[in-house]
Amino acid sequence: MSRKGLLGSAVLEQLAKAQFTTTVLTRSQSPLKDIPPGVQVKEADYTSIDSLKDALRGNDVVVSTLNPAMSLSKRSLSMQASQWV
Secondary structure, three states: OOOOOHHHHHHHHHHHHOOOOOEEEEOOOOOOOOOOOOOEEEEOOOOOHHHHHHHHOOOOOOOOOOOOOOOHHHHHHHHHHHOOO
């Protein structure tokens, strides 16, 4: 999960309600607000496969709400890194 846009906010709310252990990935922790209790926030460099792997390590599932307008290379890195989960 990345920064909380409309879709990310709705997905995060439902995951928290269902009491899933949830981690939000962000490029910078400062703009995040209203993160539900118990949700972990990890900073990651979306252009670095190693940074994404480290941030995703220990998670069982990746739910991506990345904006489709995000560059294809960044989305591709996220998909590659999620294979290491």
